[in-house]
Amino acid sequence: MKKKAIAVVAGACTLGMLLSGCGGSGGDSNASGGANVITAFNSEPQNALIPGDTNETGGGKVGQLLFANLVRYDSKGDTKMEVADSIEPNKDATQYTVKLKDGWKFTDGTPVTAESFTKSWSYTANAKNAQKCSSFFSMIKGYDDLQKDGLKGDEQLEGLKVVDDKTFTVDLAQPDSVFPIKVGYLAFAPLPESFYKDPKAFGEKPVGNGMYKLDKWDHNSQIVLTKNADYKGEEKPKNDGVTFKIYTDVDAAYADVQAGNLDVMDTVPASATKTFEKDSSIEAYNKAGSVIQTFTIPANMKHWETNTEEGQLRRQALSMAIDREQLVTKVLNGVGTAATDFTAPAIPGYSKDLKNGKYLKANPSEAKKLWDQAEAISKWDGTLTFSFNADGGAKPIYDAIVNQVKNNLGIKAATNPMPTFQEFRNAVSERKIDGAFRTGWQPDYPSAENYLYQLYDSRAADGNGSNDGDYKNAEVDELLNKAAAATKSDKQIDLYHQVEEILLEQLPAIPIYYTNADGVAAKGVKGFEMDWQNQPIYENMTK
Amino acid sequence: MGKYLLRRILQMIPVVLGTTLLVYALVFALPGDPVKAMFGDKPVNEAVAAQIRAEYNLDKPFIVQYFLFLKNALTLNFGETFAGQPVIAEIGRAFPVTIKLALMAFCFEAIFGCVFGVISGLKKGKWYDSVILIVSLLLISVPTFVTGFVGQYFLGVKWRILPVTAGANPGFFDLLMPAMVLGSVSMAYIIRLARSEVSSNIALDYVRTARAKGMSNTSVTFRHILRNSMIPVVTYLGQDLGALMGGAMITEQIFNIHGIGFLTYQSILKGEANMVVSVVTLLTLVFVVCNLLVDMLYAALDPRIRYA
Numbered sequence: 001m002k003k004k005a006i007a008v009v010a011g012a013c014t015l016g017m018l019l020s021g022c023g024g025s026g027g028d029s030n031a032s033g034g035a036n037v038i039t040a041f042n043s044e045p046q047n048a049l050i051p052g053d054t055n056e057t058g059g060g061k062v063g064q065l066l067f068a069n070l071v072r073y074d075s076k077g078d079t080k081m082e083v084a085d086s087i088e089p090n091k092d093a094t095q096y097t098v099k100l101k102d103g104w105k106f107t108d109g110t111p112v113t114a115e116s117f118t119k120s121w122s123y124t125a126n127a128k129n130a131q132k133c134s135s136f137f138s139m140i141k142g143y144d145d146l147q148k149d150g151l152k153g154d155e156q157l158e159g160l161k162v163v164d165d166k167t168f169t170v171d172l173a174q175p176d177s178v179f180p181i182k183v184g185y186l187a188f189a190p191l192p193e194s195f196y197k198d199p200k201a202f203g204e205k206p207v208g209n210g211m212y213k214l215d216k217w218d219h220n221s222q223i224v225l226t227k228n229a230d231y232k233g234e235e236k237p238k239n240d241g242v243t244f245k246i247y248t249d250v251d252a253a254y255a256d257v258q259a260g261n262l263d264v265m266d267t268v269p270a271s272a273t274k275t276f277e278k279d280s281s282i283e284a285y286n287k288a289g290s291v292i293q294t295f296t297i298p299a300n301m302k303h304w305e306t307n308t309e310e311g312q313l314r315r316q317a318l319s320m321a322i323d324r325e326q327l328v329t330k331v332l333n334g335v336g337t338a339a340t341d342f343t344a345p346a347i348p349g350y351s352k353d354l355k356n357g358k359y360l361k362a363n364p365s366e367a368k369k370l371w372d373q374a375e376a377i378s379k380w381d382g383t384l385t386f387s388f389n390a391d392g393g394a395k396p397i398y399d400a401i402v403n404q405v406k407n408n409l410g411i412k413a414a415t416n417p418m419p420t421f422q423e424f425r426n427a428v429s430e431r432k433i434d435g436a437f438r439t440g441w442q443p444d445y446p447s448a449e450n451y452l453y454q455l456y457d458s459r460a461a462d463g464n465g466s467n468d469g470d471y472k473n474a475e476v477d478e479l480l481n482k483a484a485a486a487t488k489s490d491k492q493i494d495l496y497h498q499v500e501e502i503l504l505e506q507l508p509a510i511p512i513y514y515t516n517a518d519g520v521a522a523k524g525v526k527g528f529e530m531d532w533q534n535q536p537i538y539e540n541m542t543k
Numbered sequence: 544m545g546k547y548l549l550r551r552i553l554q555m556i557p558v559v560l561g562t563t564l565l566v567y568a569l570v571f572a573l574p575g576d577p578v579k580a581m582f583g584d585k586p587v588n589e590a591v592a593a594q595i596r597a598e599y600n601l602d603k604p605f606i607v608q609y610f611l612f613l614k615n616a617l618t619l620n621f622g623e624t625f626a627g628q629p630v631i632a633e634i635g636r637a638f639p640v641t642i643k644l645a646l647m648a649f650c651f652e653a654i655f656g657c658v659f660g661v662i663s664g665l666k667k668g669k670w671y672d673s674v675i676l677i678v679s680l681l682l683i684s685v686p687t688f689v690t691g692f693v694g695q696y697f698l699g700v701k702w703r704i705l706p707v708t709a710g711a712n713p714g715f716f717d718l719l720m721p722a723m724v725l726g727s728v729s730m731a732y733i734i735r736l737a738r739s740e741v742s743s744n745i746a747l748d749y750v751r752t753a754r755a756k757g758m759s760n761t762s763v764t765f766r767h768i769l770r771n772s773m774i775p776v777v778t779y780l781g782q783d784l785g786a787l788m789g790g791a792m793i794t795e796q797i798f799n800i801h802g803i804g805f806l807t808y809q810s811i812l813k814g815e816a817n818m819v820v821s822v823v824t825l826l827t828l829v830f831v832v833c834n835l836l837v838d839m840l841y842a843a844l845d846p847r848i849r850y851a
Contacts (some may be wrong), residue, residue, distance in 0.1 A: 046581075046813075048627045055583060124686065127590035135588045147590040203627060219709030220627060220636060220801045245710065251692075252799035254710045258700045259707045281700075377599060391812075420812060422575030429579060429587065454586075465586045 042244035043263030047204025051189035052124030052131040066208035067189035077532035079447030116190035133187035175485035237539035288337035289517035290346035315376035315507035321408035323362035339511035346532035349493035356504035385435035389424035390417035471504035552816030584834035622817035641802035646724035660737025678730035708799035740772035781837030785830035
């Protein structure tokens with residue numbers, strides 16, 4: 001009797017769980033929003049939706065639609081005034097006067113004032129508030145005072161002064177001619193007064209002044225944005241809203257685009273790179289973008305120094321032993337573009353014809369010659385290792401590079417994959433890697449300065465920036481200083497080219513290719529294009 | 544019986560405590576610094592990093608971190624993720640989805656596995672026995688992600704019969720294909736298990752005796768052969784329910800299901816010890832309970848097994 005009772009209970013439990021498990025209604029998840037609402041691929045934002053704490057694309061894509069900054073970047077990467085009426089530098093670009101346009105409002109009805117900017121920037125810069133983008137404000141005077149212990153969190157940056165409701169001045173610690181471009185980055189967004197009362201609640205339901213406003217954020221499911229009727233910018237969104245669907249995997253999203261359940265995604269899974277441009281069930285986009293992939297050899301590595309003839313010869317030989325065109329067509333299936341400089345094609349000032357550009361072109365016989373010259377100076381018969389994170393799909397590229405280097409130079413080379421990005425970056429930042437390692441750069445704002453200063457200036461070395469190879473060259477620093485003080489853009493670009501020509505000769509990092517801006521949209525979506533950040537221009541899309 | 548149950552439940556305490564300590568230590572031992580990784584390729588602002596470390600107790604020694612976690616866990620506060628979400632809320636969102644998926648897969652494999660296995664075992668050598676055998680062999684040898692992608696492409700994208708992905712808050716139809724994919728390998732094992740059990744039991748003396756006593760064929764099949772064949776199958780199913788809940792990561796990824804598997808994977812990558820430990824503890828509990836249920840079912844199936 002007892003046994004039977006147990007069997008019955010067990011059965012009933014299973015049945016009950018089954019019924020409740022299967023009871024949900026279908027359909028809901030595949031609804032593609034209303035008539036003119038675009039559904040877009042996204043990953044779950046890794047931080048609260050606070051502009052100064054958003055440093056990855058999952059949150060960045062959303063933030064950019066929710067907030068309007070002083071300036072905005074158009075699709076080509078040119079900077080246009082947005083909330084700012086003017087941003088005027090003084091003579092040596094150490095002080096800027098910012099005037100705001102009238103009539104801008106946050107979606108809670110409060111006006112956007114000079115203080116909306118200055119308080120927001122100070123909040124982000126203040127170490128007490130633990131905002132991940134704080135170092136973006138390091139060029140503003142008083143930043144160092146906000147990195148000390150014992151702060152309360154509401155101390156303001158000394159360099160920001162409010163003149164009146166619509167005007168403020170910015171004092172910089174050193175000349176910075178690209179400041180008016182930098183302020184278009186999401187971390188420089190204005191914040192309404194309500195933010196400071198409860199930053200945590202704000203991060204769940206941000207209030208901005210951008211093209212869209214946040215309707216709801218269902219974690220791990222979707223982020224619903226609707227058009228902001230009060231948006232004052234010149235170009236209004238052409239659709240009624242954007243709904244970001246959260247995906248755990250790009251392949252799943254791609255299948256949904258093929259089936260028409262998702263309108264647009266800003267990436268193409270590796271499994272589809274061969275086929276996506278020929279697939280008639282979708283619209284494809286594939287053009288050179290703004291992300292550059294390089295590998296770095298530490299500047300002071302024995303026999304490979306950037307400041308000795310031997311080291312430079314070896315670097316040049318290595319670079320010319322790599323056939324970038326072949327990597328792009330054979331390994332990447334054409335979703336990359338062979339590198340010709342140290343910035344990227346989507347950035348103003350990009351050039352294909354820099355002096356010393358020959359070092360980035362495959363030339364095995366010349367490479368061998370240069371290598372033998374280096375060997376004549378001093379013998380080196382070590383193994384050149386290439387370290388990279390194995391979780392990012394870089395393995396095929398480095399396998400191919402190692403083969404090319406072995407074949408063309410006849411030296412020993414090997415890959416050194418590290419399991420995760422985290423472990424890899426840790427080894428890089430602790431300078432534990434002996435040999436070449438993967439580096440890459442995704443710009444924060446469309447300026448050559450963002451690549452060259454952050455990656456190759458000596459002030460960004462030794463852990464103070466992203467100069468992971470600790471490359472130090474006084475001439476490069478000097479030229480970058482001059483460019484930072486040059487307020488005319490053609491003069492700036494000329495100086496950046498001079499920097500790049502030095503870099504091309506000394507090769508602190510060896511550029512390989514630019515990741516393409518590639519994406520797909522469902523059939524029937526109009527106006528699908530991608531901008532300089534490799535992002536779809538969501539506001540221009542309609543159905 | 545009651546005493547036995549109580550003893551089993553008390554045994555769970557050291558198991559759960561041991562698991563939390565072990566898993567916490569494993570996450571702690573992961574190479575790399577989770578706070579540095581939050582900055583990606585960008586320079587790390589040490590002052591900010593120190594603030595974040597203090598906020599998540601990452602600046603304290605391992606054992607202190609562990610006891611702080613335990614202390615909070617006792618008050619049902621499992622901490623927050625690095626994104627500022629309460630761990631308990633994240634699990635609360637993900638777990639029901641995984642339960643739905645696992646139960647559907649479980650029902651699928653249990654029902655179809657037993658039915659086909661038993662048919663196959665009873666009618667050994669018939670043509671449909673051979674077909675069932677070949678299909679089950681095929682399912683065992685093809686990895687889940689292949690079945691998943693093939694099913695997704697044909698049933699979802701090409702023919703539009705079933706939803707391509709499940710998304711959040713999935714319903715029955717959204718999970719139908721994922722459940723079948725997830726349950727397919729285990730179903731094949733159950734077919735083979737049931738088939739061999741049934742076909743060996745059929746030839747045993749007690750079956751012959753039952754038939755000799757004039758029992759009807761149906762009665763012999765259901766009351767004797769099936770009942771005795773089910774013990775290994777139930778053992779397998781019990782273990783599998785736990786495995787389905789913890790190990791559905793690949794299926795979850797293919798069909799965009801926001802369940803426990805993916806949550807765990809993400810948290811391990813980010814080094815979120817609170818989340819990983821909470822999820823693994825939950826899964827441990829599921830395993831322990833499933834095992835207990837299986838042991839209880841033994842008693843129901845086999846009169847010789849008694850618990851005191």
